[in-house]
Amino acid sequence: MKKRIVYATVTLILLGSLVMFGVIGVYKTENGIVLGLPDYEKRDIHVSQVDLDVLARADALLSSESGWSKGRVSNCLQSEKLDLYCALERASVEVIGKYIHRQPALQEVRFAIDDHYRERWTKHRLVDFNSNKDTKFEDIKAVLEKAISIVREKLAVYNAEL
Secondary structure, three states: OHHHHHHHHHHHHHHHHHHHOOOOEEEEEOOEEEEEOOHHHOOOOOOOHHHHHHHHHHHHHOOOHHHEOOOOOOOOOOOOOEOHHHHHHHHHHHHHOOOOOOOHHHHHHHHHHHHHHHHHOOOOHHHHHHHOOOOOHHHHHHHHHHHHHHHHHHHHHHHHHO
């Protein structure tokens, strides 16, 4: 009996730690409360040509370091210098007509940050990564290029399946 109590306690502590540190979350769904990743954090998201267009436009908006802001930009649609978040927001508005926070294009950028620079963000991947003291313009361009590459690969697979 003591062993079961110890195992149950350790299990609860481990699960609590995973939730507390953001590794997994507790989410309410139509099937009740679940433990795990929300759908938008799953990497098998479906992308479209629009996502590639959004990423290409964001990449063009950040074509040179002189147009990049290391600090947070307060008005994304009117600022001359853009941080990564604002470049993606403005690109979304220009391409789609509105900003969609969990647009697959933006998720692919977030995944690229996770894969290569996980230590450079705490709460808001795009903003924290951009403003991190170690992030350079080349890093911004690298995550955009990685996201573009992933979207192109996914589109090629979709086209091959047709």
